[in-house]
Amino acid sequence: MRVTATSSDIEKAAAVLRDGGLVALPTETVYGLGANAEDPAAVMRIFEAKGRPPSHPLIVHIAAADQLDDWAAEVPPAARLLAEHFWPGPLTLVLRRGNRVPLEATGGLETVAVRVPDHPAALALLSAFGGGVTAPSANRFGQVSPTTAADVQGELGDAVDFVLDGGPCEVGVESTIVDVTGERPAILRPGGVTREDLEAVLGHPVAVPSCSGVRVPGQHPSHYAPRARVVLVAPDEILAEAERAQEDGHQVGVFLPPHLADAPVKAHAVVALPESLAAYARGLYGFLRELDEQGCDLVVACLPAEEGLGLAIANRLRRAAGPRPSA
Ligand code: AMP
Numbered sequence: 001m002r003v004t005a006t007s008s009d010i011e012k013a014a015a016v017l018r019d020g021g022l023v024a025l026p027t028e029t030v031y032g033l034g035a036n037a038e039d040p041a042a043v044m045r046i047f048e049a050k051g052r053p054p055s056h057p058l059i060v061h062i063a064a065a066d067q068l069d070d071w072a073a074e075v076p077p078a079a080r081l082l083a084e085h086f087w088p089g090p091l092t093l094v095l096r097r098g099n100r101v102p103l104e105a106t107g108g109l110e111t112v113a114v115r116v117p118d119h120p121a122a123l124a125l126l127s128a129f130g131g132g133v134t135a136p137s138a139n140r141f142g143q144v145s146p147t148t149a150a151d152v153q154g155e156l157g158d159a160v161d162f163v164l165d166g167g168p169c170e171v172g173v174e175s176t177i178v179d180v181t182g183e184r185p186a187i188l189r190p191g192g193v194t195r196e197d198l199e200a201v202l203g204h205p206v207a208v209p210s211c212s213g214v215r216v217p218g219q220h221p222s223h224y225a226p227r228a229r230v231v232l233v234a235p236d237e238i239l240a241e242a243e244r245a246q247e248d249g250h251q252v253g254v255f256l257p258p259h260l261a262d263a264p265v266k267a268h269a270v271v272a273l274p275e276s277l278a279a280y281a282r283g284l285y286g287f288l289r290e291l292d293e294q295g296c297d298l299v300v301a302c303l304p305a306e307e308g309l310g311l312a313i314a315n316r317l318r319r320a321a322g323p324r325p326s327a
């Protein structure tokens with residue numbers, strides 16, 4: 001992994017956090033917009049910078065699993081098991097809120113989302129800072145998450161006090177959020193840790209939300225959305241739909257699945273999707289940004305099979321294609 005953040009950058013970033021400032025930090029999933037989790041005023045600055053309603057809860061990032069008890073009021077055995085297996089990694093656990101966590105960070109909820117990110121610069125920052133860092137993705141509310149430091153600059157500019165550059169994100173989609181406050185762990189948002197991996201460790205099936213439903217507080221039907229409108233069609237309709245929309249006067253961008261790699265495409269721009277789901281997830285947000293930059297006003301895509309990382313990719317595509325707020 002390319003890490004461009006130096007140790008002096010880490011020190012500077014930790015100082016910004018201590019002063020109540022905002023630091024964009026690399027993680028293996030996407031770039032986060034971080035603040036001192038225990039500083040309500042700093043936490044509120046995150047919502048302002050993102051234009052995100054303050055009722056939307058944030059994730060508290062910590063340096064190691066052994067700090068979990070500092071942030072959660074109660075850690076059930078399943079949570080310990082999952083933390084042991086998947087941390088550092090793209091798994092967020094929702095637990096009962098510990099006293100250290102201000103209600104500003106949880107959107108007023110009595111639960112808190114916690115994760116140990118798997119990125120050397122993020123871990124170095126968390127260790128240097130010493131406390132927890134609340135961080136949602138470092139983009140304007142509802143937009144595509146940033147997977148490079150340059151994306152963060154483009155999204156937030158001067159609204160962030162310091163950007164720690166840790167190279168492009170390896171996983172590329174957000175963490176899997178698992179609620180461990182109920183009788184059985186349940187997935188609230190699919191992400192970088194697959195349902196199959198969770199089930200293998202827990203030894204029982206894990207429920208996933210229906211992809212169109214909105215179960216996680218603070219999640220919107222339209223989210224992760226580029227400027228271009230996203231239209232989802234069946235794989236065998238991609239070429240015809242792209243051609244039809246292009247003829248209708250749209251600037252069409254196509255997410256071309258590997259099995260159609262050699263097909264003639266009538267469109268303004270084409271992203272040739274990689275074979276592997278890991279590469280697709282890693283590239284997903286960059287592909288959407290690229291089609292925006294090429295001036296597309298419509299993106300035609302199909303959903304991957306909802307297995308492994310395909311579940312998270314399909315979830316993000318559905319929400320990118322979701323109804324947008326009018327105006
Ligand atoms: P983001 O990092 O921008 O994807 O935002 C953090 C995600 O974590 C959002 O989807 C929140 O809804 C979710 N989240 C944070 N805290 C909680 C919580 N206590 N319960 C359920 N979901 C949460």
Ligand code: MG
Pocket residue numbers: 136137145
């Ligand atoms: Mg986000």
